[in-house]
Amino acid sequence: MEMGSVPMKDVMMTKEKIKVHVDKYFGDFHVLQNIHFTIAENEFVCIVGPSGCGKTVLLQIIAGLIPPTKGQVTMDGEPIDPAKQNVSFVFQEPSCLPWRTLWNDIKFGLEIKGYSQDEIQERVKKIIEIVGLTGFERYYPHQISGGMKQRVAIARAFVTQPDLLLMDEPFGHLDAQTRYYMQMEILRIWEQMKRTVIFVTNNVEEAVYLGERVFVLSPPPAIIKAEIPIKLQRPRDLTDQKFLSIRKEITVFYEVMI
Amino acid sequence: MAKNPSLEVVESKVAVVAKTPSNALHKILKHDIAFNTVNVFFALVLWTTVAMVVNSPFVPTPIKVWNATLRLIQFGDIEGFTLSKHITASIIRILCGFGLSCVLGIPLGILMGLFPKLYTRTRAVIEPIRFIPPIAWIPMSIVILVGFSRYVFLIWLGAFFPIWINTLVGVGRVNQVYMNVAKVFGAGKNIRVTKIVVPSVLPDITSGMRVGLGMAWMCIVAAEMIGGEAVGVGRLILKYAELLQLAPVISGMLIIGVIGFLMNEILLQVEKRMFKWRWEVSL
Numbered sequence: 110m111e112m113g114s115v116p117m118k119d120v121m122m123t124k125e126k127i128k129v130h131v132d133k134y135f136g137d138f139h140v141l142q143n144i145h146f147t148i149a150e151n152e153f154v155c156i157v158g159p160s161g162c163g164k165t166v167l168l169q170i171i172a173g174l175i176p177p178t179k180g181q182v183t184m185d186g187e188p189i190d191p192a193k194q195n196v197s198f199v200f201q202e203p204s205c206l207p208w209r210t211l212w213n214d215i216k217f218g219l220e221i222k223g224y225s226q227d228e229i230q231e232r233v234k235k236i237i238e239i240v241g242l243t244g245f246e247r248y249y250p251h252q253i254s255g256g257m258k259q260r261v262a263i264a265r266a267f268v269t270q271p272d273l274l275l276m277d278e279p280f281g282h283l284d285a286q287t288r289y290y291m292q293m294e295i296l297r298i299w300e301q302m303k304r305t306v307i308f309v310t311n312n313v314e315e316a317v318y319l320g321e322r323v324f325v326l327s328p329p330p331a332i333i334k335a336e337i338p339i340k341l342q343r344p345r346d347l348t349d350q351k352f353l354s355i356r357k358e359i360t361v362f363y364e365v366m367i
Numbered sequence: 368m369a370k371n372p373s374l375e376v377v378e379s380k381v382a383v384v385a386k387t388p389s390n391a392l393h394k395i396l397k398h399d400i401a402f403n404t405v406n407v408f409f410a411l412v413l414w415t416t417v418a419m420v421v422n423s424p425f426v427p428t429p430i431k432v433w434n435a436t437l438r439l440i441q442f443g444d445i446e447g448f449t450l451s452k453h454i455t456a457s458i459i460r461i462l463c464g465f466g467l468s469c470v471l472g473i474p475l476g477i478l479m480g481l482f483p484k485l486y487t488r489t490r491a492v493i494e495p496i497r498f499i500p501p502i503a504w505i506p507m508s509i510v511i512l513v514g515f516s517r518y519v520f521l522i523w524l525g526a527f528f529p530i531w532i533n534t535l536v537g538v539g540r541v542n543q544v545y546m547n548v549a550k551v552f553g554a555g556k557n558i559r560v561t562k563i564v565v566p567s568v569l570p571d572i573t574s575g576m577r578v579g580l581g582m583a584w585m586c587i588v589a590a591e592m593i594g595g596e597a598v599g600v601g602r603l604i605l606k607y608a609e610l611l612q613l614a615p616v617i618s619g620m621l622i623i624g625v626i627g628f629l630m631n632e633i634l635l636q637v638e639k640r641m642f643k644w645r646w647e648v649s650l
Contacts, residue, residue, distance in 0.1 A: 172551055192553040202544045208566040208644045218552040221562070249644040269552065 124150040126305045127184055127273060131170055131177035133163070140166050141177075142330035153299060153306045155316035158326030158334075159363065164309045165201065167331070168277050171307060172198050184273060195222075197266035199276040205250035205258050212237070212246040214261055218269040236268040239298055256287040260294070267298055276308045280315070292318055296343065313359050317352060318345050325362045334362050427614040432621070435614035444606060444615070448598050454622065456598040457587055463515075464522025464590070465583045471523075472530035472579070473572055480538020480568075481560065497528045501586045509593050521590035525582035533575025537568035570645065573638045577631055584627040 130145040140163040148154050158164050169175045171182050173189040173196070182189040189196070197218065206214050212233060219229045237243055240260045250258055259279060266274055276295075280288040292315060299306060310316050316323045317339055325335040337359060345352055411429050418428040427435070439450040479486040486493075501524045508517050541564055549559045591601030604619040 169547075174547055174550060191551050192555065196551055196553075198547070198551040200544050200547065204544045204548050206545055206548070206563075206566070208569075208642075210644075217548070217562075221549065221552045221554045221558060251644070265548075 126150040126152070127171070127182070127307075128186075129167075129171060129182050130180040131167075131182065132179035133166055133170060134178045139330035141170075142332050144331065144333060145180075146324065146333060146336070148305060148307065151303045151305055153308065153319060153321045155320030155323045156307065156309045156326060157311060157313055157316045157323060157359065158331065159328055160311055162326045162328050163331045164311075164326060165277055167326070168198075168275050168307065168309050171273075172196055172275050174198075195269060195272045197269055197271035197274045199259075199262050199266045199274075199279040201277040201279070201281055203250075203255075203258055203282070204262050207250050210247050210249055211242060211253070211261055214250070215265045215268055217265060222269060232268050236264045239267075239301070240264045240294065256283055256291065259283060259291065263291075263295065263298070267302060267304075270302065271304060274304045274306045276306065278310055279308075281311075288315075293344075295319065300343075313356055313363070314347065317341075317356050317359065318347065323359060325359055335359070425611070425613050427617060431614045432617045435612075436618040436622075439603075439615060439618060444603055445610070446597055446606075448603075450603075450622070452598050453600050453603045453619075454626070456596070457591070457600040457623075458626065460515075460518040460590065460594075460599065461522060461580075461583050461587065464519045464586075465526045465580060467519060467523050468526035468530050468579055468583070469576060472527050472575070473534050476531045476534025476572075476575075477538055477560075477564070477568065480535045481564070483539070486535065497532075501525050502589045505589060505593050514595065518590045518594045521593070522583045522586050525586035526579035529578035529582055530572070530575040533571045533578070534568060537571025538564060540571075541567040570638075570642055573634065573641070577634050580630055580634065581627060584623055587623065 125147050127148040129147070130143075131141055132139075132143055133141040144167060156164055156167065166175070170177045171189065173182070173191045184194055184196075187194065205211075206217065209217065215236060216229050216233045219232060224232075237246065240263060242257065242260060242264065245253060245257065250261070253261075259282070263276075263279065266276075279295075280291050283291060296319060308316070308319055320339055323337045323339060324333050325337070326332070327334045337355065339355060341349070341351055341355070415428050415430075418426045436450070439453075441449075443449040444453075501521050504521060504524060508520055512520055545563050545567065546559060549563050554562065587599070588601035588604060591599040592605060594602070596602070597606075600619050600622055604616050607613075607615040607619070
């Protein structure tokens with residue numbers, strides 16, 4: 110159970126950013142049981158677990174969207190509050206605002222946070238280049254493909270330069286090829302803009318490919334079944350022996366759970 | 368930015384596909400106008416046939432109605448009021464009653480949608496009123512109201528509920544993911560209402576307005592029955608009904624239908640322009 114002790118040493122060397130210690134019930138249904146971990150600044154953490162294990166609930170609690178039943182989430186020592194802290198979220202469901210053009214959608218967060226027009230102009234232009242959507246600024250969501258919509262959502266999340274970026278199975282709806290492309294994209298953006306990222310997925314390969322650490326959740330009441338540091342060189346090779354053995358190691362936890 | 372050339376190709380294809388629907392829509396529209404013209408003609412032929420078969424003075428042919436309409440335009444009705452006076456009077460009344468329905472129905476719908484308790488705790492008062500036919504209000508409005516307010520009240524009764532209900536239901540259906548998008552960026556309740564709820568509900572509001580407009584015109588005869596003034600298309604119908612002259616009655620009926628149709632078309636055009644972001648605008 111206490112597998113966290115080993116990699117924790119590395120983490121402690123850098124600044125501790127996020128501290129989570131929560132329990133969550135929906136009525137009598139115990140979803141999250143004594144989930145606790147810390148995340149270092151600019152770390153990329155992946156959370157995997159079987160479908161319905163409460164990954165999304167955990168992420169929404171970390172974002173401050175729903176309150177935990179017990180415990181709390183802190184960022185830089187302060188209880189998390191999206192109104193005070195700079196958090197971004199990429200949702201699992203399509204989340205482009207249908208009435209906004211791509212440009213206006215991406216600037217949504219900056220608009221709410223009250224940035225100046227010049228600043229908005231500059232930042233949005235830059236992020237649109239980074240995610241490769243130049244030329245589509247005036248398109249509405251219904252006019253672009255699913256992969257492009259998800260890139261809009263990612264651009265919108267990154268453009269506010271969040272202290273914490275939460276991603277909830279952001280590539281779940283994409284086909285395999287686009288998904289692979291998006292994984293490379295997200296790493297490229299992360300390497301350029303270094304942010305603290307928590308990435309939820311049910312795809313073990315994706316987690317091992319992206320994360321610096323991978324948490325494995327059990328079915329509800331969910332606990333952190335394992336915490337695996339991934340110390341592979343980037344860009345990672347999906348067919349590399351080490352990669353495959355880590356992937357297998359994590360997959361074993363899935364089998365134990367069933 | 369061409370990191371992955373194959374993906375770029377896919378994108379430009381998407382862009383092309385996205386542009387075609389407006390052209391396709393244009394073609395269908397052209398087709399529709401042609402079909403509608405032909406169908407109006409068929410309806411007139413059918414009407415003429417029925418009138419000739421029945422052969423009664425109370426079932427006038429389209430030509431008799433047309434002549435009656437021309438007489439109304441030129442010489443006015445039995446009291447000398449011309450058709451344009453009738454139409455102007457009715458349109459003003461409709462716009463006032465309908466306008467009041469919008470002014471009350473939209474904010475009230477949004478408010479009750481945002482605070483559902485306002486609705487769930489008052490529905491035993493509001494809902495029964497919705498089912499009372501406007502005509503049933505005639506005696507009460509004669510007693511309580513005077514003059515112009517009678518018209519406005521009866522038309523308001525018809526138009527208010529569709530607008531209010533559509534807005535209310537629309538607020539309840541706002542996609543929670545969009546609300547969460549705003550929340551994560553730290554948007555307070557006011558910003559969430561103006562930037563998420565209102566744009567989400569606008570299509571529901573306009574479709575409620577179109578239903579409401581139809582209801583408004585359906586109440587015009589009832590309203591002008593008690594309004595006291597001798598002008599108005601509804602009044603015109605009542606005048607000639609008493610005289611058992613059916614040609615001008617049908618003329619008045621058709622005028623209501625055509626004006627309602629035109630107003631609806633105007634609303635539809637506004638809607639199409641406002642909601643370019645929607646894939647299709649419902650009928």
